[in-house]
Amino acid sequence: MAFTAKPYCSTPTKPPTLSARAPRSAHGLSAAAAATPSTVRLRAFAQRIRAQSQQQQQRRRRPEYVPHRIDDPNYVRIFDTTLRDGEQSPGATMTSAEKLVVARQLARLGVDIIEAGFPASSPDDLDAVRSIAIEVGNPVEEGAHVPVICGLSRCNKRDIDAAWEAVRNARRPRIHTFIATSEIHMQHKLRKTPEQVVAIAKEMVAYARSLGCPDVEFSPEDAGRSNREFLYHILEEVIKAGATTLNIPDTVGYTLPYEFGKLIADIKANTPGIENAIISTHCQNDLGLATANTLAGARAGARQLEVTINGIGERAGNASLEEVVMAIKCRGELLDGLYTGINSQHITLTSKMVQEHSGLHVQPHKAIVGANAFAHESGIHQDGMLKYKGTYEIISPDDIGLTRANEFGIVLGKLSGRHAVRSKLVELGYEISDKEFEDFFKRYKEVAEKKKRVTDEDIEALLSDEIFQPKVIWSLADVQATCGTLGLSTATVKLIAPDGEEKIGCSVGTGPVDAAYKAVDQIIQIPTVLREYGMTSVTEGIDAIATTRVVVTGDVTNNSKHALTGQSFNRSFSGSGAAMDIVVSSVRAYLSALNKMCSFAGAAKASSEVPESASVQRTE
Numbered sequence: 001m002a003f004t005a006k007p008y009c010s011t012p013t014k015p016p017t018l019s020a021r022a023p024r025s026a027h028g029l030s031a032a033a034a035a036t037p038s039t040v041r042l043r044a045f046a047q048r049i050r051a052q053s054q055q056q057q058q059r060r061r062r063p064e065y066v067p068h069r070i071d072d073p074n075y076v077r078i079f080d081t082t083l084r085d086g087e088q089s090p091g092a093t094m095t096s097a098e099k100l101v102v103a104r105q106l107a108r109l110g111v112d113i114i115e116a117g118f119p120a121s122s123p124d125d126l127d128a129v130r131s132i133a134i135e136v137g138n139p140v141e142e143g144a145h146v147p148v149i150c151g152l153s154r155c156n157k158r159d160i161d162a163a164w165e166a167v168r169n170a171r172r173p174r175i176h177t178f179i180a181t182s183e184i185h186m187q188h189k190l191r192k193t194p195e196q197v198v199a200i201a202k203e204m205v206a207y208a209r210s211l212g213c214p215d216v217e218f219s220p221e222d223a224g225r226s227n228r229e230f231l232y233h234i235l236e237e238v239i240k241a242g243a244t245t246l247n248i249p250d251t252v253g254y255t256l257p258y259e260f261g262k263l264i265a266d267i268k269a270n271t272p273g274i275e276n277a278i279i280s281t282h283c284q285n286d287l288g289l290a291t292a293n294t295l296a297g298a299r300a301g302a303r304q305l306e307v308t309i310n311g312i313g314e315r316a317g318n319a320s321l322e323e324v325v326m327a328i329k330c331r332g333e334l335l336d337g338l339y340t341g342i343n344s345q346h347i348t349l350t351s352k353m354v355q356e357h358s359g360l361h362v363q364p365h366k367a368i369v370g371a372n373a374f375a376h377e378s379g380i381h382q383d384g385m386l387k388y389k390g391t392y393e394i395i396s397p398d399d400i401g402l403t404r405a406n407e408f409g410i411v412l413g414k415l416s417g418r419h420a421v422r423s424k425l426v427e428l429g430y431e432i433s434d435k436e437f438e439d440f441f442k443r444y445k446e447v448a449e450k451k452k453r454v455t456d457e458d459i460e461a462l463l464s465d466e467i468f469q470p471k472v473i474w475s476l477a478d479v480q481a482t483c484g485t486l487g488l489s490t491a492t493v494k495l496i497a498p499d500g501e502e503k504i505g506c507s508v509g510t511g512p513v514d515a516a517y518k519a520v521d522q523i524i525q526i527p528t529v530l531r532e533y534g535m536t537s538v539t540e541g542i543d544a545i546a547t548t549r550v551v552v553t554g555d556v557t558n559n560s561k562h563a564l565t566g567q568s569f570n571r572s573f574s575g576s577g578a579a580m581d582i583v584v585s586s587v588r589a590y591l592s593a594l595n596k597m598c599s600f601a602g603a604a605k606a607s608s609e610v611p612e613s614a615s616v617q618r619t620e
């Protein structure tokens with residue numbers, strides 16, 4: 001059977017071969033891990049520039065802008081209304097300065113039309129639209145893309161005057177005027193008859209053109225719930241009055257995709273003069289269908305799509321630019337070969353910028369721009385990604401300008417499998433045997449079950465605890481400690497002796513760690529002095545892993561001797577331990593140091609035969 005699946009919508013990545021994996025240097029670090037951060041950064045930068053220029057060559061030329069016509073039937077204009085409908089999201093108000101910054105970025109992204117605001121709504125918004133028109137609407141670099149700058153207005157002279165005042169200085173100005181056409185809106189909101197509405201619409205479109213505006217968009221608000229025949233009629237009249245774009249809003253996000261597609265197809269088929277204007281979509285997201293409806297509209301003949309960055313907008317928002325654009329880019333062949341002029345590599349940056357300025361943060365699972373959109377947490381997916389990225393990704397992160405923390409987007413967690421965890425160790429530069437890996441993986445799962453995310457620092461802490469221990473002589477079975485302000489701290493410790501026998505010690509102490517160490521001393525009975533004790537939280541948050549490091553020295557004071565070997569020594573041994581529980585982490589570190597000491601003393605064999613009377617001389 002032949003496999004024909006196309007994994008990526010562009011920039012396909014070849015499956016990695018084993019021989020292509022990074023070579024290792026003698027000290028066990030992979031060459032990639034050994035490279036300095038600046039060389040890694042430079043390499044990544046160069047790769048990115050190469051990929052970008054390849055993609056730019058592939059991108060098709062944007063047809064010359066003519067308000068009422070597009071010379072290439074496959075080209076779809078992207079009308080961005082982040083600064084108008086997007087700003088209608090509760091709490092998303094932006095200052096004029098912020099709107100200007102976002103508008104500049106929208107121009108870089110390559111949107112065809114920027115709806116910069118509703119100039120009649122306030123003097124500040126008029127100023128914001130005006131400065132966007134002057135600055136962003138007049139790019140100075142030769143050959144730079146010139147976006148249309150548009151202002152919204154109701155169908156009245158005051159609003160239209162304000163809109164024209166705001167956009168007139170752009171090289172490509174547009175006035176967008178609207179009036180509702182559904183029964184429900186005309187009757188209850190406008191309190192006007194359909195005839196009055198048609199008369200106002202015609203008059204106001206003609207008025208906007210009479211001001212000298214070459215490009216006038218008209219929207220029959222709530223078209224999704226408007227009578228079809230009435231729509232054909234009002235649209236015919238506004239085309240005659242000079243409208244260049246007819247925008248069909250599903251104002252309350254009511255239609256289903258097939259319905260909205262049919263609405264556009266019907267308008268295209270039945271509105272006299274429609275060939276002299278561009279049909280546009282404007283889909284709200286009340287039923288979560290805005291993107292689907294927009295694509296259905298495009299398929300049915302709309303050649304302007306109104307969208308917002310991150311899908312922000314009134315109520316549940318609008319169709320999101322990144323979803324619509326990437327769907328067209330990925331699945332263009334099923335959308336009659338449509339394409340846009342968007343430079344998708346600016347999507348990530350633009351999304352972040354809009355989040356920052358609007359204060360509206362996208363949910364982690366938001367398509368295209370959510371933090372998890374290119375992250376893989378479960379073992380089977382991670383294994384697939386490591387073998388070939390196309391198994392679980394339909395878009396290359398490069399395509400939207402996303403640089404992720406690691407090449408495969410792997411996020412370690414409780415659902416990760418051996419392939420992913422092993423590859424993380426390789427990435428961090430560790431080479432361990434299969435046996436060591438199995439031990440490590442068991443501990444990894446224990447930690448991952450308790451933590452939301454396992455970080456690189458967690459892995460390193462676990463490794464040093466699990467793998468780089470000397471041969472285990474005494475191992476920790478259980479530890480239980482109580483502490484607080486009501487009484488003495490106590491601890492019970494159960495250790496497994498080298499011969500497999502369980503030994504239990506109990507002690508009080510000045511705190512739970514002190515009590516636990518004294519309980520260990522009761523069992524192992526090596527006279528020691530605790531020279532150093534330090535604990536760091538290597539990871540962040542309440543579920544952080546604590547790493548403890550101790551240094552112990554054989555106690556030679558008072559001629560103390562190991563109870564069984566009769567030896568005394570003043571050599572230091574360090575030990576480290578890691579766990580989310582600080583007492584467990586501390587006991588692991590202490591045992592690690594004592595095990596080294598026991599190995600050194602050759603006491604392993606005898607030490608399980610602890611006499612009742614053995615004295616412990618441990619000083620703090």
Ligand SMILES: CC(=O)SCCNC(=O)CCNC(=O)[C@H](O)C(C)(C)COP(=O)(O)OP(=O)(O)OC[C@H]1O[C@@H](n2cnc3c(N)ncnc32)[C@H](O)[C@@H]1OP(=O)(O)O
Pocket residue numbers: 085088118120121122153154155156178179180189190191221251314
């Ligand atoms: C679907 C959409 O997203 S439409 C865009 C929505 N955006 C906004 O409303 C943001 C900006 N709006 C504003 O700042 C204010 O609403 C303004 C400045 C436009 C108007 O404020 P006000 O004059 O105080 O009027 P208010 O908003 O209370 O009421 C709207 C009036 O406009 C009328 N109206 C509504 N839509 C239209 C229209 N498209 N054309 C003409 N008149 C309209 C209403 O019938 C109402 O008229 P009435 O006062 O005779 O009853």
Ligand SMILES: CC(C)C(=O)C(=O)O
Pocket residue numbers: 085178219221222247249250251252282284
């Ligand atoms: C102003 C119009 C186009 C609008 O935002 C809507 O109908 O949703």
Ligand SMILES: [Mg+2]
Pocket residue numbers: 085249251282284314
């Ligand atoms: Mg809207």
